[in-house]
Amino acid sequence: xxxxxxxxxxxxxxxxxxxxxxxxxxxxxxxxxxxxxxxxxxxxxxxxxxxxxxxxxxxxxxxxxxxxxxxxxxxxxxxxxxxxxxxxxxxxxxxxxxxxxxxxxxxxxxx
Amino acid sequence: xxxxxxxxxxxxxxxxxxxxxxxxxxxxxxxxxxxxxxxxxxxxxxxxxxxxxxxxxxxxxxxxxxxxxxxxxxxxxxxxxxxxxxxxxxxxxxxxxxxxxxxxxxxxxxxxxxx
Numbered sequence: 001x002x003x004x005x006x007x008x009x010x011x012x013x014x015x016x017x018x019x020x021x022x023x024x025x026x027x028x029x030x031x032x033x034x035x036x037x038x039x040x041x042x043x044x045x046x047x048x049x050x051x052x053x054x055x056x057x058x059x060x061x062x063x064x065x066x067x068x069x070x071x072x073x074x075x076x077x078x079x080x081x082x083x084x085x086x087x088x089x090x091x092x093x094x095x096x097x098x099x100x101x102x103x104x105x106x107x108x109x110x111x
Numbered sequence: 112x113x114x115x116x117x118x119x120x121x122x123x124x125x126x127x128x129x130x131x132x133x134x135x136x137x138x139x140x141x142x143x144x145x146x147x148x149x150x151x152x153x154x155x156x157x158x159x160x161x162x163x164x165x166x167x168x169x170x171x172x173x174x175x176x177x178x179x180x181x182x183x184x185x186x187x188x189x190x191x192x193x194x195x196x197x198x199x200x201x202x203x204x205x206x207x208x209x210x211x212x213x214x215x216x217x218x219x220x221x222x223x224x225x226x
Contacts, residue, residue, distance in 0.1 A: 004153070006153075009151075032213070034214070034215075042219060043114065043115065043216075043219045043220075044154075044202070045217075046214055046216065049214055089154070091154075096167075097142065097159055097167070097206075098156040098159060099154075099156065099213075100156070101146075101153030101155070103153045
């Protein structure tokens with residue numbers, strides 16, 4: 001059983017503040033690490049697919065880093081806005097086709 | 112809309128009844144996945160198809176669950192004799208065999224409530 005964990009489970013951020021949260025995953029048999037954003041009543045939306053140790057990816061105010069040797073990834077939100085409120089999911093992929101998800105970090109940005 | 116669609120979006124049923132959900136993947140995608148998400152947890156893999164072949168099933172998929180993809184396009188997930196523990200969000204995703212690191216595109220899910 002693969003263990004993918006996200007912390008914290010939830011966090012409240014004041015509008016304009018920056019924040020970050022963590023995904024930890026097995027450091028062996030690594031193939032890719034996916035980040036998704038899931039807003040209520042919508043489909044999970046792919047943010048990043050990360051494959052190489054040391055990868056850094058950016059999409060607007062959101063960025064992510066990857067450390068495959070120690071088995072963690074950080075997601076950063078710079079200058080949080082109310083529209084960033086969502087659950088952020090990471091998913092680990094070993095060889096094979098299924099994704100193993102963490103429990104998610106629920107972000108609430110307060111105006 | 113060319114994304115993954117799922118129907119119905121919500122289903123309320125009584126314990127013991129059978130339910131069936133449908134997923135329409137992105138048209139050119141040959142892989143289709145089913146996941147289940149319960150409250151406070153991340154989505155858990157149930158099964159996946161490549162074209163019409165069901166290639167992997169999770170141990171979570173009990174005998175009461177069956178999934179089909181008869182023509183390699185849409186898929187159905189049936190739960191027989193539903194139990195309260197089946198209450199969850201059922202997510203469908205699709206991808207290309209040669210997609211970027213198996214990037215999976217998700218539908219909005221079907222939320223099942225078993226009374």
